[in-house]
Amino acid sequence: MSREDYEVIMGLEVHSELSTKTKIFCSCPTTFGASPNTQTCPICMAMPGTLPVLNEKVVEYAVKAGLATNCEISRNSKNDRKNYFYPDLPKAYQISQFDKPLCEHGYVEIEDNEGNKKKIRLTRIHIEEDAGKLNHDEFGGGSLVDLNRAGVPLIEIVSEPDLRTTEEVEQYLKKLKSILEYIEVSDCKMQEGSFRADVNVSVRKKGDTKLGTRTEMKNMNSFRSITRAIEYEVDRQIDILEEGRKVEQETLRWDDVSGKTFSMRDKEDAQDYRYFPDPDLVAIKLSEEYINQIKENLPELPESRKERYLDQYKLSQKDARIITSSKYLSNLFEEAIAECNNPKAANNWIISDISRILNEKEIEPSQIPFTGKQLGELIVLIEKGVISSSIGKKVLEELFKEPKSPEQIVKEKGWVQISDEGEIKKVVQKILENNPQSVADYKAGKEKALGFLVGQAMKETKGKANPKILNELFLEELKKEA
Amino acid sequence: MDITKLTVHELKQKLDNKEITIPEIVSAYINRINEKEKDVQAFITTSENEALEKAKEIQEKKEKGEITKQYAGIPIGIKDNICTKGTKTTCASKMLENFISPYNATVIEKLENENLISLGKLNMDEFAMGGSTEYSYFKKTRNPWNLNKVPGGSSGGSAAAVASDTVPWALGSDTGGSIRQPASFCGVVGLKPTYGLVSRYGLVAFASSLDQIGPITKDVEDCAILLNMITGHDEKDTTSIEMEKIDYTKSLKKDIKGIKIGVPKEFFGEGINQEVKDVLQKSIQKYKELGAEIEEFSLDIAQYALATYYIIACAEASSNLGRFDGIRYGYRTKEYSNLRELYKKSRSEGFGSEVKRRIILGTYVLSSGYYDAYYKKAQQVRTLVMNEFNKAFEKYDIILTPTSPTVSFDLGSKSENPLEMYLSDICTVSVNIAGVPAISIPCGVNSENMPIGMQLIGNKFCEEKILNVAYAFEQNLNFREKYKPEFKN
Amino acid sequence: MQVSKDELLHIANLADITISEDEINQYLINLEEILNFAEVVNKAPIEGLEITIGANERKNIFRKDEVKIFEDNEALLKNAPTKDLNMFKIPKVINT
Structure with a gap:
């Protein structure tokens, strides 16, 4: 047998x-x-x-x-x-x-x-x-x-x-x-x-x-x-x-x-x-x-939190299960929402980036060094356009290293997003001048070339350029040259 | 004036009148120890120098008014199973020959708070298991009335020291009669308090549900005084009772007219020595003369209680004595090649034969297959014994019995026969099984001038009544004036 | 109650006590005598009686969860026959 x-x-x-x-x-x-x-x-x-x-x-x-x-x-x-x-x-x-x-x-x-x-x-x-x-x-x-x-x-x-x-x-x-x-x-x-x-x-x-x-x-x-x-x-x-x-x-x-x-x-x-x-x-x-008396003072248990997340925040079954599986993740989630009022974003951060880092570092949710409030503040910074979401990921890495207010991290690192059109336009023009081949490719119908140019501009600004404005300006300039 | 012949209440009076000083008292006792200890051998450890120094210190502080405790400076002897910080506590065992406790028992804290002075630690049967003090690893204590006879046990050192005036009073412990029986053998007063009245914290456990610390004294008044000092709730012992503090000296002199005394006929049966019976009958007559109402009744529990006692006490002991393994303290065998050997050899060499016998008996009755037949049954019998006592106390204030079926016996005459030794606890063990208090007071002597003890049992927390009834008898008989230990050889 | 030699040795082993050959017979006789006497409990009228564990009926005696440090740490290890690094030293134990 x-x-x-x-x-x-x-x-x-x-x-x-x-x-x-x-x-x-x-x-x-x-x-x-x-x-x-x-x-x-x-x-x-x-x-x-x-x-x-x-x-x-x-x-x-x-x-x-x-x-x-x-x-x-x-x-x-x-x-x-x-x-x-x-x-x-x-x-x-x-x-x-x-x-x-x-x-x-x-x-x-x-x-x-x-x-x-x-x-x-x-x-x-x-x-x-x-x-x-x-x-x-x-x-x-x-x-x-x-x-x-x-x-x-x-x-x-x-x-x-x-x-x-x-x-x-x-x-x-x-x-x-x-x-x-x-x-x-x-x-x-x-x-x-x-x-x-x-x-x-x-x-x-x-x-x-x-x-x-x-x-x-x-x-x-x-x-x-x-x-x-x-x-x-x-x-x-x-x-x-x-x-x-x-x-x-x-x-x-x-x-x-x-x-x-x-x-x-x-x-x-x-x-x-x-x-x-x-x-x-x-x-x-x-x-x-x-x-x-003990029964009445029992805190909310994972089962009931999960039901609430499904109902109140419309989380998927799987996400709700993962977040409520740990008191620490669940508390992080709730504290973040209290700060940013954006359950979807908080859910995404926890399920993807935070979970990935926990895995890489082989640590438990209880060892997350920063607070839910700080995660909420990070989400708000992105929402307001103060930083891009790619800068956001770098801020998260910093939070794992040394937990302090995300705003302070952004300020200290000089990661505030550039949204000034004039300033971005200068960068766009410089990139266009330096990359005639890519410009030619784009015009020949290779749309991928636009991605390359945007990437170069991001590199030039160390990721701080507002990506939406950057994209619009490139399209505008390329159209002009046509 | 021979200081050591005085009771503590008499000593106090002389101190109050400034007729004597504390160092004089302590010196008198040290002299008495030097004189009598070689014959009686009641001490395992004496602390003469420390006692003298303390006496000087307390005398000075008392004169300056820094110490106001009523009995400050009075010496005391302590049974060697009560933990005293910084000095040896041996339990009369090779196992603890050099053991120094890192803490004080609660009763010791209480005595220190009263500024009493310890003269030393007193001999006993090893781990309080025995009724003759012959099972001590160190020495055999003699009965001051006849040096060829045993002082009883297990608190034989305490009783012999009080009877030979080498301490004015002493603490003993009582698991099945270990205060009352030696008190009776040595012609002194011994009280086992209600279970829970005195904290057990720091008393090296023999049988946790039966053990109680209590006073051994020259007379009933001293007994009440010492009881006052050691009672009281202790949060370190969950079996210790929370109740209002009683002054046990208050009701000593009350008239006992109309007090109802029950005399259980089963305690005067064939196993009891005729001379003991005769003296007890005379004592009962005396109580009648004092106005007490005496009634014979049936309390048919003695045999059951004795069997139950040995099952429960040994079961608990087998577990309580597991901690003596030669690792953290205590005796360790000289040669061992592995852990198991260290355990087995240390325990086999460190414990005496009676202790091992009881550990094995206790292990047996708890082992699978026998638990229900012995231990569980014994716990049910315990309920029976309690019920019977409750019924009796609905009718009587006091139950009167002999303390022991016989007077003291010759050294070596029983120590080889464990069962015979166990049977001599027949009158005392039910009291521990039921958790009620009882006193033993001397009520006469036999033809060989050996003291006979009378046991007065009360309901739970009725120590006041017991002491009152005992005091009335003592005043009437005047035993201490009539009979004296002769240190006969 | 007859106790066999094997049983006695098993019990002694549970109690971690060695009984020498010449002690065995003495223990067997003692044990049998005492157990025979203890049989009395089986004759007691205990039908339907509850068991009694302690000598009083106190219940729910608890301690507050408050730290108290025992100051004289040194005294705790002072009696140890062998020690090292503030620990009790014993022969090597494999199954830890």
């Missing part, structure tokens, strides 16, 4: 760090990249005798995430201990949630390029604490434990096995990331590890109803490595089945360098986490009032 005869079944466990100021159970800051063990205290270092106190924002943010993903919010919830030994887990237990997560039974809707929609069901969202970090010791040959990240709050979002393709996985993750960014509960920086996904994969022959044995893959830190890991693991599982062997249920670690997965734990070391309710923490009981 071939690969096409198999169906791939995937479910995801996404861990997203919450953007609270302090850790989940102590008052240490959560800033990324601090010097080792400087954001620690007796509590997150698990000194004997210390006790956890739950950060109220963690509950609020998790409920927000639950509401934004159509979950039911549990009225009664609690914290449980998950017991295991690992040097990045100082208490030898992780405070998590076992049988009473804060949120359950939700879904997010994904959409492919053709606009086909699919609901991915969420099993649950629960709160837990992040572990510390192990660094490799360059000189001593050991490992070094840094506990700055220990106790940073996380939500774990667990999906049902509703995903079938790598494309769906990517759409799902991007959608989730965008929702969490919109509701401002997480920064979702994959490269900093604040948004991570573990993938559960199994395969079965098409038509089978029983699920195959699944493996869990960890340690993928980009969309691309997730896709690669899935492709590798699917091939591996199909090969095993094709050879008549059985897939073993295990946890695998993706290695991006070798492009392979490796088994993470010894088989004899079967894990038994001995979950039990944490006696140091009291029950969480959420009132209707509390939940409703």
Whole structure:
């Protein structure tokens, strides 16, 4: 049998760090990249005798995430201990949630390029604490434990096995990331590890109803490595089945360098986490009032923004989807419109030039350095004829380098468009004199020659000549000479 | 005048009358420690020099009026599982032999705020697991009434130090009887407060849902005074209760006429030593004479509570003691070739046998396949025990029982048999399971002059009533005048 | 409740504790005795009773999301048996 005869079944466990100021159970800051063990205290270092106190924002943010993903919010919830030994887990237990997560039974809707929609069901969202970090010791040959990240709050979002393709996985993750960014509960920086996904994969022959044995893959830190890991693991599982062997249920670690997965734990070391309710923490009981208040203050979500863009600004389905896929692009768009009142132009800039530059620079929309207001000002400068649209593109490049007011950039660079007819006429005459051959060609019917002459004039004026006037004057002069 | 024989309220009076100074008090205790410690061995760490210096400093500041706290300068001993910044906190374990806490427990902050002076850290069963203080890694503390006998445990060092006058009072901790049983064995007063009344922040956890810090004192009035100092809400402990501060000395002297005392017959059954029963019966008679209404009733929970106690306490302990892994602090094995070996050897060498036994039992009852049969059932039994106590307190103000089925026993006589040791907690553990307060006060001695303790249990947050009922009895019996520890060899 | 040697070793492994050969029998006897005693909980009249987690019924005790820096950072690492670059040093861990 071939690969096409198999169906791939995937479910995801996404861990997203919450953007609270302090850790989940102590008052240490959560800033990324601090010097080792400087954001620690007796509590997150698990000194004997210390006790956890739950950060109220963690509950609020998790409920927000639950509401934004159509979950039911549990009225009664609690914290449980998950017991295991690992040097990045100082208490030898992780405070998590076992049988009473804060949120359950939700879904997010994904959409492919053709606009086909699919609901991915969420099993649950629960709160837990992040572990510390192990660094490799360059000189001593050991490992070094840094506990700055220990106790940073996380939500774990667990999906049902509703995903079938790598494309769906990517759409799902991007959608989730965008929702969490919109509701401002997480920064979702994959490269900093604040948004991570573990993938559960199994395969079965098409038509089978029983699920195959699944493996869990960890340690993928980009969309691309997730896709690669899935492709590798699917091939591996199909090969095993094709050879008549059985897939073993295990946890695998993706290695991006070798492009392979490796088994993470010894088989004899079967894990038994001995979950039990944490006696140091009291029950969480959420009132209707509390939940409703969060619901009412939830910001507009991507889905609803998209509908509004279609309706209010008449954007195409595709453009609306791209812009709303990121809170940052969408906010840029709205701020630009507030300045220039020209949705069509703002849409075009974002979809074409800005997207192209993001791609070239390999940066995320969140890293766009300039504001929507500045984009709006740029659009206004072009509308007013102060600069041409080709100068506009150069201004955009400048905005990426050093964000300041476009008007100032234009002024400093001397890019103000020349609209003075007398001045342009001088240039036109000079170009005509210097290019008799082109003039002759034009007269002989080669209309392309006009383009060449206009181009020369633009070069002469460093692109600043008003192109409309320039064109008119050339035609006028050429007619005269006839 | 022998300073060390005085209670704290008596010391305070002498200080107020300027009959003695703080350095005199501290020096007297240091002398007493030098004299008695070699026999009793109650201390793991003494801080004599620091105490003397502090005594001078506080005396000066007091004279200048810079310190006005009522009990400023009074010394105290601290059980060695309560974290004290900058000095060793060992939990009587090889695991923490050299551990120096980077912070103070909340109760320590409170005592420092009262300008009390620590004389040192007191011996205990390793990680508070045990009932004889024989499971200490460092030393075996002796009972001041008979040096061949155990002081009880786990707060054996605290009780023995108070009984031998090497500290005027002490802090202990009580998870299943660890304050009350040693208090009873050593003929002193020990109170386990309502769960949540005293902050657990900085108490090295044994079983989080059962542990409470409490006073061990010479008499009931001192007990009320020390309780006043350590209670109060602490935002660092979410199980700590927010309630208005009570002055526990206020109602001590109230008449107890008409107080309803329930006597559960199951606590006077066959497992209880006859001499203990006899002395308790006399005490009940005394309460009748004092005007209390005594009624026998059935509280058939002791066996269930004891089984539940060992399941819950060990389960929580197995998780609480996971952090001792030899990485950030504590004992690390000398030789290891990989991480797993570092963990296993450090833990196996750093913990004593009783601690390991309880970790293994706790791990077992939480492991898959056994959770429902043991841990979950135990949590249901816990509800049962609470319900039964609630019912009892609808009828009675106080429940009266022996503190321990026996008096103190010989060193080495039980430490080899864990189950027998566990069974001797039968009278005390239900109190922790239900989260209610209870005091142990001495009520007599047996034929060998070993003290017998009486336990008075109250409803949640009824410490005032317990202390009142205990005080009335104490004034009437006058135990401290009649019986004295003899340091018999 | 009979506990097998394998079971005991599995449990000890979960707790990261090594039990020496001569300790095994003692532990097995202790464990069996204690577990037999603990069986009492199965005889208790607990039909329909809810579980109790803590000894009091407090709920929703939260902390404000406000940064407080622990000042004595040095004291936090002071007890470490081995350290380097302000981190705890341990044998090399491969699966990070």
